Amino acid sequence: MIQETFAIGDSIIHRLDPRVRVVFATLFSFLVALSDRFPTLYAAFGISVLMIIPARLDIREAGKRLKTLFWFMLLIWMVLPLTFEGDTIYRLGVFAVKRQGLVLCAQITLKAVSILLIFMALLSTMNINTLGHTLNRLSVPGKLVHLFLITYRYIFVIEEEYRRLRTAIKIRGFKSGTNLHSYKTHAYLLGMLFVRASIRAERVHEAMLCRGFHGRFYSLDGYKPSRKNRNFSIIMTAAIACLTFIEYYPI
Amino acid sequence: MNKPAPDRIPLIRLSGVSYRYPGADTNVIDNLDFQLYPGDRTGVMAPNGSGKTTLFYLLMGLLKPSDGLIEIFGKPAETEKDFEQIRRRIGLLFQDADDQLFSPTVLEDVAFGPLNLGKNQEEARDIAMKTLNELGLDGYENKITFKLSGGEKRLVSLATVLAMEPDVLLLDEPSTGLDEKTKARLVNVLLNLDLSYILISHETSFLYDLTDSVYTMRQGKMKRAEKIHVHPHVHPHTSHIRHHH
Numbered sequence: 001m002i003q004e005t006f007a008i009g010d011s012i013i014h015r016l017d018p019r020v021r022v023v024f025a026t027l028f029s030f031l032v033a034l035s036d037r038f039p040t041l042y043a044a045f046g047i048s049v050l051m052i053i054p055a056r057l058d059i060r061e062a063g064k065r066l067k068t069l070f071w072f073m074l075l076i077w078m079v080l081p082l083t084f085e086g087d088t089i090y091r092l093g094v095f096a097v098k099r100q101g102l103v104l105c106a107q108i109t110l111k112a113v114s115i116l117l118i119f120m121a122l123l124s125t126m127n128i129n130t131l132g133h134t135l136n137r138l139s140v141p142g143k144l145v146h147l148f149l150i151t152y153r154y155i156f157v158i159e160e161e162y163r164r165l166r167t168a169i170k171i172r173g174f175k176s177g178t179n180l181h182s183y184k185t186h187a188y189l190l191g192m193l194f195v196r197a198s199i200r201a202e203r204v205h206e207a208m209l210c211r212g213f214h215g216r217f218y219s220l221d222g223y224k225p226s227r228k229n230r231n232f233s234i235i236m237t238a239a240i241a242c243l244t245f246i247e248y249y250p251i
Numbered sequence: 252m253n254k255p256a257p258d259r260i261p262l263i264r265l266s267g268v269s270y271r272y273p274g275a276d277t278n279v280i281d282n283l284d285f286q287l288y289p290g291d292r293t294g295v296m297a298p299n300g301s302g303k304t305t306l307f308y309l310l311m312g313l314l315k316p317s318d319g320l321i322e323i324f325g326k327p328a329e330t331e332k333d334f335e336q337i338r339r340r341i342g343l344l345f346q347d348a349d350d351q352l353f354s355p356t357v358l359e360d361v362a363f364g365p366l367n368l369g370k371n372q373e374e375a376r377d378i379a380m381k382t383l384n385e386l387g388l389d390g391y392e393n394k395i396t397f398k399l400s401g402g403e404k405r406l407v408s409l410a411t412v413l414a415m416e417p418d419v420l421l422l423d424e425p426s427t428g429l430d431e432k433t434k435a436r437l438v439n440v441l442l443n444l445d446l447s448y449i450l451i452s453h454e455t456s457f458l459y460d461l462t463d464s465v466y467t468m469r470q471g472k473m474k475r476a477e478k479i480h481v482h483p484h485v486h487p488h489t490s491h492i493r494h495h496h
């Protein structure tokens with residue numbers, strides 16, 4: 001049972017050739033990851049936000065995914081500005097907030113959100129078999145594709161198990177609080193989560209083996225060559241060229 | 252029932268097979284002998300935890316026996332390579348349908364097997380649609396697998412297995428969670444299939460409708476159950492009303 005909420009849909013993006021999507025999502029991510037200047041990062045952020053529109057993603061679902069990232073970012077914002085070497089711009093008792101730390105935080109946040117959004121728009125709008133099949137066709141080594149896809153799949157498996165366990169706890173009247181019983185329950189939950197997820201992941205893999213899976217992924221989706229692919233490629237190439245220009249030829 | 256002629260080669264032959272889960276202190280399967288011949292429809296009815304599912308995993312090569320010999324289609328089945336070939340011809344219906352379905356849509360899940368067998372997109376899609384139709388699942392192709400009901404998941408799981416057009420089926424409690432009507436449809440589908448199978452079930456009438464011989468499992472071995480003889484394909488609890496012996 002793997003949820004791929006975004007994979008089901010019929011938007012312009014859904015109908016693009018997956019190869020085109022994979023190539024541009026990859027190029028875009030690399031460029032963003034390697035950029036440091038804020039104008040570039042703002043522009044990249046803008047482009048990735050715009051991408052959500054033609055993909056017609058469920059905004060609430062997209063928000064949920066961003067929320068996960070948000071907690072991680074919060075951690076970075078709390079740690080980096082205080083621990084980074086640099087000019088102090090603010091003093092809070094024994095803590096000194098460093099400018100370079102803040103800048104780095106802002107860069108990381110912009111990069112992470114942009115990359116996540118572009119992946120949501122371009123990659124999560126195809127299902128896993130199609131993605132695997134596409135990577136195969138783009139001559140990514142088979143072992144690598146397999147590793148990547150299985151990792152991706154197991155993330156969903158873990159999520160699924162988590163939801164089941166949480167339901168099991170909830171229906172028996174568990175309310176989280178600050179007491180030993182709560183901590184113990186949370187610890188059990190986490191422990192069971194990994195045990196069960198790994199067993200289930202193994203079963204899913206076995207189920208695939210039982211149906212003749214031998215390391216290659218096939219796709220049922222027929223993508224006809226269309227003008228859309230060309231147009232999309234032109235737009236994306238232009239966008240990436242602009243970003244490169246902004247990054248490396250500051251005015 | 253099906254007295255095997257000595258010259259017939261069994262589809263499956265287990266000789267002295269044992270299996271012990273790592274860390275366990277007894278064999279779940281212990282020195283087990285069993286044969287399945289072409290055309291055999293064998294039932295297994297045994298208590299929970301007696302090793303039925305484990306036996307199926309051994310037959311599919313998902314677990315490797317600690318001892319003994321498994322021969323399938325007349326050849327010893329030992330390595331992963333052997334089982335890769337075997338899995339193309341033996342279909343396993345998992346006890347838990349959640350283990351079986353992993354693609355987002357029903358159509359994709361059913362077509363997964365045929366695509367792995369080398370069919371092209373067109374053929375795989377046709378086979379998938381045909382199989383769904385045979386199981387009365389028309390209109391399910393674009394449904395999302397994780398949103399199906401328990402019974403629907405079970406039928407779709409069966410479709411994913413049948414779509415590979417196997418020679419042998421291993422069915423692990425296929426009737427669990429099905430309503431009477433759906434169960435009747437399942438019986439019909441299985442009766443009209445021209446293949447051999449081993450069927451695990453806890454339901455007497457279901458088992459007796461669909462199988463020619465019933466085994467039980469005790470202490471890791473399979474024993475032919477002396478079945479209260481009924482005419483094949485007649486409900487045992489109605490037979491005594493209609494029949495006069």
Ligand SMILES: Nc1ncnc2c1ncn2[C@@H]1O[C@H](COP(=O)(O)OP(=O)(O)OP(=O)(O)O)[C@@H](O)[C@H]1O
Pocket residue numbers: 272273275279297298299300301302303304305306346
């Ligand atoms: N992964 C495992 N590790 C250790 N022991 C296991 C594992 N899976 C099953 N067992 C044990 O092996 C025995 C047989 O399990 P199995 O699932 O084969 O039973 P079963 O006959 O299919 O039961 P049921 O009718 O409940 O499905 C059980 O006692 C079980 O506890």
Ligand SMILES: [Mg+2]
Pocket residue numbers: 303304305346423
């Ligand atoms: Mg079982």
